Amino acid sequence: MKSFTLFFLSVATGVTTFATDLPRTPDHDYDAPVPGSYALPIIQPAADGAVLDSAGKPVRLAKLTHGRITVMSFIYTRCAAANACPMATGVLLQLHRESAEDPVLAKQLRLVSMSFDPANDTPARMAAYAGLAAAHPNGAPWHFVTTQSQTELQPILAAYGQAVNPKENPNDPTGPLNHTLRVFLVDARGNIRNIYSSGTLDLRLVLADVKTLMLEQPDSGRTD
Secondary structure, eight states: OHHHHHHHHHHHHHOOSOGGGOOOOSSSOSOOOOTTSSOOOOOEEOOOOEEEOTTSOEEEGGGGSSSSEEEEEEEOTTOOOTTSHHHHHHHHHHHHHHHHTOHHHHHHEEEEEEESOTTTOOHHHHHHHHGGGTTOTTSOOEEEEBOSSHHHHHHHHHHHTOOEEEOSOTTOTTOSEEEOOOEEEEOTTSEEEEEEOTTTOOHHHHHHHHHHHHHHSTTOOOOO
């Protein structure tokens, strides 16, 4: 958890440029697409499920994937693999910073970080990570959720195709779980429109996709 926290601190204190200013990188050596210059077809409806918010209150996942454009990441807080959960949460953190500078974006965007490690990622632990959003109170709502148990979690993981299994070495320094990195872009009607992996999770692309959906539905009904 220490390395995970240090990653967040470095992002929160060291990232001062925004997506529109970011150049190409060796990992993403292309020009970001112009929002609205392309279409994002519907992949499938975003699945529902029973989750707990960071206060321990039961919430339906569908409530967090309808009414706003949603970027949802599956994570676990013990992950210390640079190109996995810390990377995903870092991109969401930068999206949150962007939204704090753009009231229109803040009004139409929602961020969700959902744990797939309910035994360790209790609501209290998720509440600690919810502090990431505190520095930018005008940003888009950012929800940190978990589940009561594996019983509630497994149908959600299956519906989203999120693979998770324990490592042979539970003391692996990068964390005890093997998992694929999957971050979902969901439109305001609850349809998945893109799925990002470690190779495609580029802040510039995600922001362009979000703005493309904003142009498609400029005034959707919203719930937090």
